[in-house]
Amino acid sequence: MLPEETPQQRVQQSFARQGMMQHLGARLLRVEPGLCQIALPYSSKVTQQQDGFHGGAIGALADIAGGYAGLTLAPAGMEVTSVEFKINFLAAFQGGELRATGQVVKAGRRIIVTTAEVVHIDANGKETACAVMQQTLMPVPKTY
Numbered sequence: 297m298l299p300e301e302t303p304q305q306r307v308q309q310s311f312a313r314q315g316m317m318q319h320l321g322a323r324l325l326r327v328e329p330g331l332c333q334i335a336l337p338y339s340s341k342v343t344q345q346q347d348g349f350h351g352g353a354i355g356a357l358a359d360i361a362g363g364y365a366g367l368t369l370a371p372a373g374m375e376v377t378s379v380e381f382k383i384n385f386l387a388a389f390q391g392g393e394l395r396a397t398g399q400v401v402k403a404g405r406r407i408i409v410t411t412a413e414v415v416h417i418d419a420n421g422k423e424t425a426c427a428v429m430q431q432t433l434m435p436v437p438k439t440y
Contacts, residue, residue: 303329303368310367310375313440317360320353324364330400332364337393348388349426354414355383358429361398362410366433369403374435376408381431387424389416394426401430408433 301309304327311317311324317334320341326333334357336342342353359378366376398412414427 300372303327306367307332307364316356327368329368330365332361333395333397334361335393335395338391348390349394351385354385354394354427357394357396358383358412358414358427359431361396362412362429362431363433365398365400365410366408369400370435373438375438376433377436379432379434381429383427383429385427387426389426392416392418
């Protein structure tokens with residue numbers, strides 16, 4: 297019998313398969329049961345026409361941070377998929393990086409509810425709220 301994967305191992309294995317996050321230069325910062333933090337650096341790959349972080353990139357970052365927080369509490373042999381999420385954009389930013397922290401609110405058998413907070417960190421290390429998200433996930437069988 298093989299030992300069960302740790303939450304960190306589960307998330308790292310899945311994150312390595314995230315083509316979009318790899319392409320955009322995102323990196324895992326922290327993984328604990330019920331929590332995941334991911335950073336996304338500013339680059340031309342994540343901007344909109346006015347050179348700020350694109351809402352799609354912010355939403356994807358929040359979705360993935362919340363999703364991986366949920367994955368840490370999903371049953372063995374399962375992945376999670378987003379059923380829905382609602383995001384509020386609080387401010388626009390250029391430069392620096394975004395940091396999304398996903399946390400599980402409630403992990404049930406059929407659905408997992410999470411939140412994610414996205415902050416912008418400027419070159420001086422100043423953190424400013426960027427977006428907040430609420431998400432519903434559904435556990436699904438792992439197919440890889």
